[in-house]
Amino acid sequence: MVSIDTYNACVDFPIFDAKSRSMKKAFLGAAGGAIGRNQDNVVVVEALSDVNLHLREGDRVGLVGHNGAGKSTLLRLLAGIYEPTRGTADIRGRVAPVFDLGVGMDPEISGYENIIIRGLFLGQTRKQMKDKMEEIADFTELGEYLAMPLRTYSSGMRIRLALGVVTSIEPEILLLDEGIGAVDAAFMAKARDRLQALVERSGILVFASHSNDFLAQLCDTALWVDHGKIRDAGSVPDIIESYEGKGAGDHVRRLMTRMEEEKNA
Template sequence: MTRVLVDRLCLHFPVYHSENSTLKRSMASAVSNRSGQRAGSALVEDARHRVTIDVLKDISFTLDKGERLGLIGGNGAGKTTLLRALAGIYEPVSGRVRVRGSIGTLLDTQLGMNMELTGLENIRLRCLFHGFGQAQAGSIAQNVAEFAELGDFLALPVKTYSSGMLVRLAFGLATAITPDVLLMDEWLMAGDITFLEKAKKRIESLVQDSDTLVMSSHQPEIIRRWCTRLIWLENGQIRMDGPTDAVLDTYLAA
């Protein structure tokens, strides 16, 4: 069964709030002349003299149930944007994104939490967002508390947490609600080794229930262990798509 379908997806961002239009225009023309050699995304000026950045160009792929996809590529290759497009945050400028099933996201560095509120309050808000009842919310809070091992910290504002604690809470919360498709950005660095082991166990049990994972990371060892398939993005386009080892070896050799 196809979980995720991406068909000729293009995304470009408008650049507003620039100093003045003449500066903008001269920049755009200067950059577009040599955009062929330039790494990262190119500034383009459209017919109405709006400056836009092409972030994703003509992306197509499908993901089946149970696949664990890794996104690799340099900074500005479009990994985060692609994850956000899959999450439905950025609606396509052209092309199509279709995701079957519920979506869990771990994209933001603060992981969608309100830093002023306590851990428990954040858990409660997430449960309200998913429309859960009291009983279900209670069992989720317990599940997260057990996984995150935060103890009394759960009653303190999230801003007092260390980054590792924040990641444990967010990861526990995102995976306690068992999404069909889990989208993760490269934030795992904050977790220590024992956390990574626990996280992997939890993810694997999710995947065993035929759920789908899309993650981006810069760490080859994590990708090799977690992913079954890789897509290598470059300048917002797919450079290579295939089994983890094949793509990763080519990527690391490049």
């Protein structure tokens, strides 16, 4: 069974070299988690506090919130990269963390070899990646460059390769942190379809994004993360409306209606 359960999970980052003078006036700014002190009087950033999350097979959840609200920290907690400082996080299922498209890529080896390595990094086997190789190679449209070392690629070419691999896997839990940047528009349209298909065959999706259109396309529900806490939970348009206002909520509602009509057409 695939599941995510966190109980009052907190993640603190101790900052041993923080200047105490500047900390005297610590207050909750618009961006970032609360800054406090732990029992040893060390300055800590409270990146997440008392997060209770219960997700099951089929859940597609978007995370919205200001810079430094705790979205990436929450994804890293769910990926097992961070342990909760207090509380618990119980994650069942094979996790594919897609935070940085370039992670696990080696500039000195070929595109083909990088496809295998990146796949292993995402929990796939060598055999699975070899079976998918042709299809991934086609998608990237990189042709003979695939036999060349990755260092000869432009940044957009690297993203094509990384997206080709990421969207080819079968994850039980897919953790996605936007960062899908510099590819040309035609390629992005192709990648969106593949991303949609990836999400559909994933057990659980948690997706942190500042793009309302992307959230509307990939998620059913959303969480507003604010200063390390879950401030609100609900449908994607409702949460975007609470977070950004009525205009943004209505835009997402219209977009979702249009997508639904296109699906049924």
